[in-house]
Amino acid sequence: MKIIEQTISNYIFSNYSNDSIHFSQKGHEQVVYFQDEATGLQAIVGIHDTTLGPAVGGLRFFEYQDERDALKDVLRLSRGMTYKASIAGLNCGGGKAVIMKKKGMKLTEALLRKYGTFIERLGGHYITAPDYNTTMEHMVEIAKSTRHVIGLPVASGGSGDPSENTAYGVYMAMKATAKKTFGRDCLTGKKIGIAGVGKVGYFLAQLLCKEEAIVYVADICAKRLQAITEVCKVEVVAAERLCSRPLDIYAPCALGATLNSATIPMLNCAIVVGAANNQLADQDRDGKLLLKRGIIYTPDFLANAGGLINAVTELEPRSKDLVKKRTEQLYTICLDVLDKAAKTARPTQEIAQEMAIARIQSIKNAQLGQ
Structure with missing residues (x-):
């Protein structure tokens, strides 16, 4: 054929x-x-x-x-x-x-x-x-x-399901963002809403419940909600209501583009850190909207890099201990992004992208002998 x-x-x-989405890319x-x-x-x-x-x-x-x-x-x-691999320090x-x-x-x-x-x-x-x-x-x-x-x-011969390591990376990013926002990275007692409890959201909820956070979950799939309620003490919330619920941290963990001109004004939280890719419907507009509202946003490609860190071990075999250590480094990278954004009063998305691009450009310059 x-x-x-x-x-x-x-x-x-x-x-x-x-x-604008295509033209900018x-x-x-x-x-x-x-x-x-x-x-x-x-x-x-x-x-x-x-x-x-x-x-x-x-x-x-x-x-x-x-x-x-x-x-x-x-x-x-x-x-x-590209941004995710670069900012996480990976060779891909x-x-x-x-x-x-x-x-x-x-x-x-x-x-x-x-x-x-x-x-x-x-x-x-x-x-x-x-x-x-x-x-x-x-x-x-x-x-x-x-x-x-x-x-x-x-x-x-592979690295297995990356979902657990993705969730661990999001957890590290949450703790770093909490440190920047609340002065300490302890999540005990913090109200955290997880939008989407597929594999990553499922593992994330367990990590948060273990630290005794107050966890709310939403998902369009009843089976997923049943699965998480059987292993964790969580409260199920209607999907359309979670983003407007009073929260310390809102975690988008389903499909992208859920942070947009319609949903951002509805947010009632201090922090957004989640596992979904491309959470901002419009990278420029929505990053500025979050900044204007005083909501600290940890860029998705930084927060969810744990899965990629896990997967690329198949290209450069490493022990699970080293994978965990590399994932934990997302905490420090996240703090660096948040500090630079605060000093310049600019969206975190812009800062993280510039950091990722700078590493790529430095390699290009070295290859050109500059």
Whole structure:
């Protein structure tokens, strides 16, 4: 069956010149579209920057409204991965992939193998991993066609589920932000709302309950809520009400773009620290809105870097103790970002991005002999 693979040309980006999200994200090294008629596969891979190493990023399986929305997601997420890897001190770049889901579509072995064949053709410039609606088991199928995959089960020689380490990184970021805001990093008695108790939110809730925080949870999935209430003392809140509930810390841990011009005025908290990617619907506008409201925001790509730290151990094998130590360093990095933002009265998102870009630029300058 005919396979079509092509790099999306510059004219596509020019078509989005009136779309601030797309226009602001030019500069990707490569954006590739791939489809296979036999399996129904339609995928887009975005490689944002490989200065620090091969682009690493998850594979998202999602039902988009159209290809434009899928491309938007790839561009935003891959850029965020570049910042995440850089600010965490990792030796990899940023990338992302999406498979466009159609109604009733499943990730079959044939489809995943074909996706793996496509990833192999990229020659190691992009390394794929689990993400929204994809699992370690899916990576096992993909690995049958490519070497360029991480996030495999321990039994398959991988690093295992990164969710627990992602949650631990968010927990470290919460403690650092609490230290900056309240003068101490103890979370005992703090009112914390977790929006989304999938795997990461589930582990995060357990960490917070262990420290005797007062935890509220919301999720659209009743089974997830039941699972967390069986292991933790938490209070379930309707999803649409959690962001306006009086809280010390609000933690978005589901899909992105939930912090926007409609929801930010509703927030009734001192801090926002969560695991979701791309929490700000508009990076520039919404970061300033949070600053104007006096809400301290820890950038998502910093707070949720623990999962990436865990996954890249498959590229540079390290012990679990070293992974935990690297994740704990997010505490210090977070304090540095918050201190710089406070001194300059600028959004934390801008400061963190500048720090990430500065590291990349220093490597580029060294490579050029500057």
